[in-house]
Amino acid sequence: MGLKGYFLMLVLLFFSWQSFSQRYPKDTYNSLGIQAGVNYGGLTSDDLSFTRQIGFSAGLSTRANIYNKFIFLYGLNYFQYNSGMEVMEQGSGRLTETFFETNGVQINFFVGHKIIGDYLSIEAGPVLQINSKFTPEEGLENAKIPGYNLVAGDLEDISKLNFAVAGEISA
Incomplete structure (x- = not known):
């Protein structure tokens, strides 16, 4: 990978963005959002040795007022996670790194509370x-x-369905 590739990787690692469209008057605070990001990670195992790789995620979300300072968020994100591992090539027995990839979707439903008006909120949910x-x-x-x-x-066989609880602070 040349200098351009490293620079692009560095920029993508440190920047992700989230934009909102259809901004309503100040008292309603409903919005649609587009989000994208770069992830860097891999699998952790006591038995197998994986290396970390770069992947990405992108999605859509919406945020709406429920009552007073309470909000509801839901979103759908597409992701690609990558990882690597050293394997022995068939026939030659030579060690080489192979890359593994998984794609998927994350669906989230968060309930939150606005702490400082439209500027700071805390959310959590499944x-x-x-x-x-x-x-x-x-x-x-x-x-x-x-x-x-x-x-x-x-x-190849990994858990097809996972459930988690997540929380975030939005500014």
């Missing part, structure tokens, strides 16, 4: 995440994982 398979790089599905009786394709 998040439902639906995942695709954890697919290895094409052509390396049958590569062996060193020290285990597994091939990269054996790691």
Whole structure:
């Protein structure tokens, strides 16, 4: 990766944006939003050694007043998470890094409270995440994982449905 690639990666790592359209008069505070971001991470395991990779997320959300200073937010986000792992290529036995990818959707429903008018609020609620398979790089599905009786394709089956609780502070 050249200097341009590193610069672009650095910019994407440190900047994500969220914009709101259809801003209503001050007393209603309803809005639609577009959000996008870059994520950097990987899997953590006591047994297997994964490396961190760059992925992304993008989505739509809406925010509406419920009563006085209480608000309701819901959104739908698409994401792609990436991770890497050293495997032994089939035939040659040479160690090489393969990349794994999973795509999915996150649906969130948050209830919140406006702390400082329209400028600062706190929200929390459930998040439902639906995942695709954890697919290895094409052509390396049958590569062996060193020290285990597994091939990269054996790691495809991951939990398809996850539930979590999340919270945030919005400014």
